[in-house]
Amino acid sequence: MAREKKERVKEASITPKITRKELKRQRVLIVWSIIFVIYGVIFCYLPLGGWLMAFQKYKPKTGLLHSKFIGLDKFKFLFADATFFRVFRNTIAMGTINMITTLIMAVLFAILLNEIRTSITKKVVQTISYLPHFLSWIIVTGILHDALSSTGIVNELLVNWHVVDTYIPFFSIEKYFWGIVAFANNWKETGWNAIVYLAAITSIDPCLYEAAAIDGAGRGDKIWFITLPSIKPTIMILTLINIGNVINAGFEIQYLLGNPTIVDVSETIDIYVLRWGISQMDYSLGTAAGIFKSLVSIILILIGNSVAKVLGEERLF
Amino acid sequence: MGKNKEEKVVVKPKKRKLTTADKVFYTFNFIFMFAFVVITLYPILNTLAISLNDGTDAVRGGIHLFPRVFTWKNYKTVLAIQNFKRGAFITVARTIVGTITALIANALLAFIVSRKRFLFRSQLSAFWVITMYVNGGLIPTFLLFKALHLTASFNVYWIPGMVSAFNILVMRTYMQGIPDSLEESAQLDGAGYFTIFLKIISPLCKPVYATIALFVAVYQWNSWFDAMIYNRMNPEYTTLQYELMKLLNSVTQQSGSVADAAATKGQTVTPQSVRSAATIITVIPIIMLYPFLQRYFVTGLTIGGVKE
Structure with missing residues (x-):
């Protein structure tokens, strides 16, 4: 004291x-x-x-x-607009799917990478895993277009393995879009996101594993009872940061991959702002949608922070 | 994860033998990593193969890791597009100018807010941290840039994004780890703050400077949205990625420029093959650079970013 x-x-x-x-x-x-x-x-x-x-x-x-x-007229218009409701749903849905799947993939990748015994293999795999992070969304979406096109590798494999009879037009079927976006996010960021978790894993005291081994713990037990609890604070803090970004999750990829046939599931708030604000020159409406987005973002951060507080976990502020 | 079959306790030799469970696990892990590497690299190698393959032949499909009908035509076509060359020049310019100015600005700010004796330290920190959470959004920013005559200019690429609160925080955390005694002894020798920044702090901050420089450079190299919004009507300020995006769109809607460039030379290129070549040209500098900066950004990310 x-x-x-x-x-x-x-x-x-x-x-x-x-x-x-x-x-x-x-x-x-x-x-x-x-x-x-x-x-x-x-x-x-x-x-x-x-x-x-x-x-x-x-x-x-x-x-x-x-x-x-004119007071709240623009906001009234927004909340009465069925399109705005749809773009809000799309944004939240894709943001949430992306946040959860990228978290799971990054943690899984970090744990499995840590189990590789030869350090050269580990180094090579890790170096390759960062590469997509440095590519722009333009390039990533271009690659996706190629891979998922009618003559692309995915359709080729599906047809050759008799999963489907004819190729699937991935970019014109609504139900595939969110999955494609989630896959693209994971493809791009898994290795990059894993850096932090890998650092957290390597800083775990090896004595813990040795003690567990003496007590007869298998590999699965060690991961479940030592590795995961040890990196929980890192997972929590990064998730908290990402919760506020759920609503930001999505402009470039949806803008680049979206097309008129699937606009109902691909358009996000940012694209809506761009469409109304810049293309239609309705600056007021675009700004109103932008403000709404900022408010939701702040509310999400506050909710996440207080949930963490209740659970007695690490928190942002 | 393999099944954890407990082996009967045998007298263990010094070198640990692999149990069946271990073997199952390592096999599984090998398959996972192998699949991961293939899924990561295949699309890039495939793009490379298509870029080196005759365009009309590639339309038939079935090209995987190696070109079937080898040609340099696609690259020649790309390099003949005026806007693409201009875009490459602007992109290199903005990457250099943007990285240097951002590095200087963020390092100076981080230096100021990491001085323990600085009178307005917490106020200045708060001023920048707030900008991480609240911003005006697209439309007000657009109108502001227009009013400041930043649209239709090169300056829009480096002036507005020069300071980033996140980068300041990463650098500040790093600088706070440097012992104060260094600064104090330099001050006793009569060094001013600028000398301390330049001669004492900066040389010790090379890893974090490299990390931030890499972040900014990659951001600059990859951006296209600002070119599209602020310089859509000004092809002299176009960027590489924006030109690439136009090529991407042309795959579905036959753009004039590519078809024209191809027709005048009587070549058999397609939008897809040209775009592949453009992609490879854009990616090569990054692929050549990032493995060397790896150790910097790994430390930079783990020291500065997370502990904040």
């Missing part, structure tokens, strides 16, 4: 009181800070002022200051 207090006093004394002398001594730091704050105000905080547009009948001619306020 006493030590804690002492440390706190020490901590407080590190940052000095604001005095003329101290200000002068730190003037270089302060000048740099001011430059960066001006930059931040312009590029990060000024756009927040644009949120006003959502409550206006915004016209570029009259601008933000002189456009007519």
